Amino acid sequence: MTLAISDLKVTLGGREILRGVDLELRAGQVHGLAGESGSGKTMTGLAVLGLLPHGARVSGRITLGERDLLAMTPRQLNAVRGGEVAMVFQDPATSLHPMLTIGRQLTEHMRHHMRLDRRQARARAADLLRQVRIPGAEEALGRYPHQFSGGMRQRIAIAVALACSPKVLIADEPTTALDVTVQAGILRLLRGLCDDLDLAVLLVTHDLGVMSAVADEVSVMRDGVVVETGPRAQVLRDPAHPYTRALLDSLPGETS
């Protein structure tokens, strides 16, 4: 299934944060969204799930298959969130509920969206943990987030996002808060899941190195608009827009 964002505009407190964003995510592809802080990358991701800050005004279209997410009632949107469209956040130390067991966090939305009973949900949760390579999956279900390392927590957060078999996964800077040594593992995991599960992934990052490692398509954002989109090789090797060129030139030790 494709997720298409067209002419997405977001105004917050009288300021235009997104000024007409166009993006298209396809199944089985990782779409990288790059740009400096404040360019609107994260806001684009949040807008898809209707999680924009209080008081934000949105216009444009975000279509999932045939349906416009922006035209949905809160109830309909809630059924899509965590179900067909899931999200992984930047810092797993804060995005997991500190007081709930891993098992609870993996199963609560499964039971709600997929109407599974406790035992089915638990079995599936253990499978998911194995899928994201958490050792001792059964035992891990009874533990709490603070008992895991940062990289493990992000794997768990990814398992939580995958629980209801989403078609679209939005990953907002999923490696930024992690040690460099574990970043590659998380990226490989995301890439593998995208291929195996035929997910459409939006990978939001300011790190062009991350981008070049896993993305199929790359979009570059600046001041609330996408300035350049294209296949990774083309955008990263032969950028058409001067801003993309400037971004690439700012990388230490690399020449475009």
Add this chain to the structure above:
Amino acid sequence: MSIKRPPAPGDDPKAARREPGRRGARSPLARFLVRRVLTALLLAVGITLVTFVLTNLVPGDPVAANLGQRALGDPAIVAQWRTEHGLDKPLPEQYLLHLRGVVQGDLGTSQQSHRPVLDDLADSVPATLELAGAAILISIVVGVAFGVVAALRRDRFSDHLLRVLSLFGISVPTFWLALTAFYVLFYRLRIAPGSGRIDPGLTPPPHVTGLYTLDAALAGQWDVFSSAVGHLVTPALVLALYTIGLLTRFTRSAVLEVLGQDHVRAGRAKGLPPRVILFRYVLRPALVPVITVAGLAFGSLLSGTVLVEAIFAWPGVGQYAYKSATTLDLPAVMGVGLVVGGVYLVINLIVDVLYGVIDPRVRLS
């Protein structure tokens, strides 16, 4: 993966040898509880020492307070009285005697009522517990509900209204409120019953817990029950108003803080129903600071009972403490100190245990 669980002091060696993460006979929560109870026992001994020392430091001669003018002039009578009450022995010995008595359930004899202090306390403590318990229950339920509403309706009319109400509750002196409530509700409007715990025409329910409402319900005496509840409502509300205000403010800020946290947004991204987000994702973490404040508030509530009991003629510990202190009835004063200290200990223990229940990081670290 790191499992942060160093063996805690007080762990038995078997538990320490057990593989971490395996569920054994003693769960982390049970061990956490044992630790907390042991600390509480140590503190209890400390309380006996402090009440004893403080009571003996009080300027004033219990002999003068208890014997008449003529008896005071007779050294033989004074010496006999001092021997009778163990006042002729050195202080450390007096303390050890006192401690032995406490352990055996003997708190001495009140010099005023000439009854064992324990019996006096058994009469007055349940009355105060009923009043303070009702007040803290009302405060928690109302204060937390108000705080949540204020946070969710931030900067709207209901938030402003609740802000004014809670400021009123915090700033109005309890004795003024008690007098005004008594005057207006009983004397003028006649919608509240008068002083005391039940109507004078009724006999108290058979003693089980000493809480009239509970005892009357247990005995099925519904006329006594409704009278007891009626008498309880006004003083409990008067006492609760301050803590309601306090808890409303604290709950509001705690909820607002949690609302801005990442895990709440992540919970929304999971498409969980709003009810689940509110209770499981927002309220549960927000309750940790609220419980701390509620525990502290219970302390101020206990001191408030002295005034409220006096105004509503409620035969509780507050009245007993006041009478004992003004007559330098030292065994009674020590007894009250011990009870109040014990109540604080229990409240602290409850707060600690609730921390552990709500937040796994407390009981697992």
